[in-house]
Amino acid sequence: MRNGHAEEISKLIEPGRVHRRVYSDPDLFELEMERIFGRAWLFVGHVSQVPNPGDYVTTDLGRAPVIMARHRDGSVQVLLNRCSHRGAKVVNERRGHAPRLTCCYHGWSFDTDGRLLTVPVPEGCGEGFDKDALGLACAPRVGEYRGFIFASLAVKGQSFEDHIGPVKDNIDDLVDRAPDGALALDAGMHRYAFNGNWKLQVENVLDSYHVPFGHASTVNKDGVQFARREGDRKGATVVEAERKQTAASWKDRKSFIAGNGHGWTSNTALDEGKRSSPVFDEYKKALAEKVGAARADEILTPRLHNSLIYPNLSIMGLNIHVRVIKPIAVDRTEVNIYPIRLIGAPDAMNAANIRLLNVTHSAASFVQTDDLESFARAQKGLRSTMTDWVDISRGLGAEEPDRERNATRGLATHEMVVRAQYKAWLGYMAEAA
C-alpha cells in the first residue's frame, strides 16, 4: 500500500462494504494525510476566534501545524507553523495575541501575514539570502463562508465554492439562529481523544442507527432521552418502551447526501412548536425583533440535526456546536468541540447552550462517552485479520432524489451517508499525487 496505487486502493471500497485496512493500516493513514488532509478543503477556525489584528489560534491540518492569524489589513491568514529557518514550531500557545511571531530557536520573526521581518545577526546571511522568499508558508488556498474559515494545502483542486456549495444552507441554518446573524466561538472548547481511527468519528456524526443502543444509558424506561435543550419539557423518544424496539418517529428520520462526502440528518420534532421557557421565549423575542416573527418561527423549527462537512467538520443544530476531527495516528484521534455563542441572543440563552454541551459532548458527558467506547471497541475488533470486511450496506439501493435540496435522501438509520463518505474518500485517495 506504500505506493498508493489507485487500483489497489479502489479494491478496499465496495458498494456495501469497506476493507478493515481502511481503519487499521498505518501506511494508508499516511497516504490519507497526504491525499485527503493535504488536499481537501479543511475547516481551520472561525473568524470570531481572531477578532483583532495580531490575534491568533493554532491547530493542525493533518500533519501540518498551522496558525490562523488576523493581519493588520483585517484579513485572516492561514500560515504554516514551522520556522522557515530550521523548522521549529514558531507559536506554541493554542491562542494568543502578538504583533509579530518570533521563533524561540534563533529569533527569526514574522509578520502576521507570514512575511519574514527580522533575522538576528543579519551580517551572517550570505549574499543570495532572499528575505522575501523565507516567510512562513501560507496555505495555498483559503475560503470563507459566514465566518467559517477553510483552507486547502493543495495549489490546485476543486474550488471552495464547489466544495462548500451543497452544505451552505446547513451553515446558514446555524448562523441564522443568531439575532445579529453572527456566531462567536469564544466559549472555550471540549477536547476528547480516543484510540481509534478518525473515520469512526466522522461516520458516527450522521449515524442515527446507533442511538437507541449506543446511548441506551441516556434513555429512561419510557424510551425517552433526557431533555436536552432550554425550553424542552422532554427529550426525543428513541425507543418504543412496550415493544422494546426503535421508535417509529426515530426510524422515520431522514439523512441526505449532496456530493463531496458531505451529508446531514433531519431533526426529530422534539417540541411540536411548544418549546418554551422564560429564557427561550426571551431569545425568540430577540430573534423576532431582528428578523420578524414568521422568519423567527422558521429559523427555530428544527430542520437539521447533524451536518458533516467532509472530511473534518460537523455542525449540530440540536445542541448547537461546531466539531473538528483531528487525525493523530491510524488508531488515535482528537476531537475539538466548540460551544457557540449566538450574537444578539440573551446571555442566559447562550449560557444554557454552553451548559447543555457540557452534558452531551464534554469528555465527561452523558452522550459522547458511550460513543468513545464504541469507537475504541471498533478499533480493537478491526485489528483482527480473520475477517476483512466492514458492512455498510443498510439501505443500499433505497436512496431517492430530494428535489428541495438537490440532494439524495435515505433513512437516517441506513448507511447511505457512510457510503457517500467512502466515495469521496476514494476520490481523494485514488488520485495520484
Next chain:
Amino acid sequence: MAGDGINRTAIADFIFQEARLLDARNFRDWMALFADDGTYWVPSVPGQQSPFDQASLFYDDRDLMKTRVERLEHPRIHVQTPPSRTAHLIGNVVVEEEDAANGELVVGSTVIMAEYRDDAQRVFAGRQRHRLRRHGDTFLIVQKRVDLINCDAAFEAMAVPI
C-alpha cells in the same frame, strides 16, 4: 487563618468520606452530600471564572447529578462495562475562608485519583475546593470544584466524578 474554632478534624473527615463514597461507587450517597442548591464543577479552563460563559468538563446541579447517577447505575452504560475502579488520595486540607454572614466554609485540598478500567490506568490530579454549609453536626456541599492540572487537555472518556 480562617475558621478559628472550627473542628478541623471533622472537616477533613468529611472531605475524606466524600472521596471514599466515590471510590466505593456509592454515587447515591455521594449525591446526598450536596445541598439542594449544590453544584459539582470541573472547569476546562485554568482559573475559569464562570461555568456560564465557558465550557466545563462537569457542571452539574442536583438535577443533572441525578441523571448522571441514574446513568452510572444503568445496566447498559457501555463506557462503564467494565466499571472503573478508583482510588482517591486527598491531602493538604486547609480551611481557606469562613463566610462571616452565613458561616459557610471554603475548604481547599489536593486530590489525586487513580482510575483503572479495561486494562488501562490513568491518574488525575488537581486542587479542589469545597464550599460547605453547616448541617446539624455535619455539612452539606454547596459547591465542589475540582481544578485539574491538565483541565484543558484532550481526555479519553471520563465516566465517574473525580
